Ligand SMILES: NC(=O)C1=CN([C@@H]2O[C@H](COP(=O)(O)OP(=O)(O)OC[C@H]3O[C@@H](n4cnc5c(N)ncnc54)[C@H](OP(=O)(O)O)[C@@H]3O)[C@@H](O)[C@H]2O)C=CC1
Ligand SMILES: Nc1c(N[C@@H]2O[C@H](COP(=O)(O)O)[C@@H](O)[C@H]2O)[nH]c(=O)[nH]c1=O
């Protein structure tokens with residue numbers, strides 16, 4: 001059972017989840033203000049450039065006089081630096097909030113303990129690590145981006161009962177250019193939910209050619225991710241969906257090219273591809289990438305052990321032959337079912 005402090009922090013985590021995608025590249029933080037056992041203020045990080053969670057929570061309190069006898073619960077250490085907005089730690093000090101419960105320390109260099117230091121110097125009671133695991137999970141993309149200088153990587157594919165991700169199809173037949181569907185409608189909705197939570201989505205050349213994918217969130221809603229295509233020789237025709245200009249689209253290629261619909265990024269394919277891609281995505285401030293396939297691209301990430309989570313949707317069909325699914329040689333973290341589909345969720349702890 002959760003303690004009282006954990007219950008308020010849980011509320012702060014739930015609030016943060018409402019805004020996750022829009023705050024990028026900022027972390028979406030949640031904050032709750034409690035006075036005499038009652039929540040008097042709540043907030044989460046606004047869309048990028050807007051106020052942080054603590055500011056929104058403080059501004060939502062109707063009687064400001066109550067703040068000097070209130071407790072603030074916040075999922076991440078309050079910031080201590082001037083970014084797009086002034087430091088939250090200074091605001092908390094100015095508003096005389098006496099007790100602060102923090103989910104996890106912000107390892108981002110500009111903050112890294114400095115927010116806590118400001119509050120302690122001001123004589124405030126500070127507790128760190130309430131519901132820490134949940135808060136670290138909530139801010140995993142932000143931490144990975146700053147600590148590992150790359151986006152958080154999630155692999156995802158759908159496979160049949162007998163381990164295939166597609167039937168045999170001819171890449172040159174444009175009429176064949178739609179995916180062979182393996183998973184059910186509930187799974188599709190779940191995939192679109194995952195897409196809505198991530199900053200970007202990536203596919204390989206053959207997937208783009210064979211499936212002509214949209215990679216949007218139409219079955220769920222929310223913001224569609226930035227699309228990323230690997231296309232060394234620009235084999236994907238410009239009348240394909242990835243060139244429709246609906247969403248920012250980055251194409252990694254070795255060719256010189258220019259377009260007002262997509263952003264080309266030139267890399268050297270004779271060298272290891274992934275470090276070069278990670279460097280560009282870091283510069284683009286992309287916090288997470290959902291890698292949807294195909295086989296070769298997924299296996300490249302698996303072979304280089306460059307992934308953090310994976311979702312494998314197992315349908316109820318059998319193909320007997322086709323494109324074989326990638327294999328993860330670690331234990332499943334969690335299984336869940338969606339109708340007759342099973343979803344295997346993996347976490348890479350190495
Ligand atoms: N069921 C599912 O969830 C999914 C199924 N699929 C299916 O998977 C199949 C496509 O998979 P696959 O054929 O493996 O193709 P990919 O989509 O992985 O694309 C492979 C191509 O992308 C480029 N590429 C990928 N990785 C690298 C790398 N590490 N270094 C250099 N170039 C790279 C190469 O292009 P080039 O040769 O031009 O250099 C390569 O030929 C399709 O049948 C598709 O329908 C796809 C996604 C999901
Ligand atoms: N076939 C298959 C998937 N295929 C993935 O979905 C992409 C198509 O995206 P969109 O055009 O937005 O619908 C396709 O290119 C491939 O990455 N996904 C699944 O969840 N289940 C499936 O059975």
Ligand SMILES: [Zn+2]
Nearest residue numbers: 052079087088
């Ligand atoms: Zn702040």
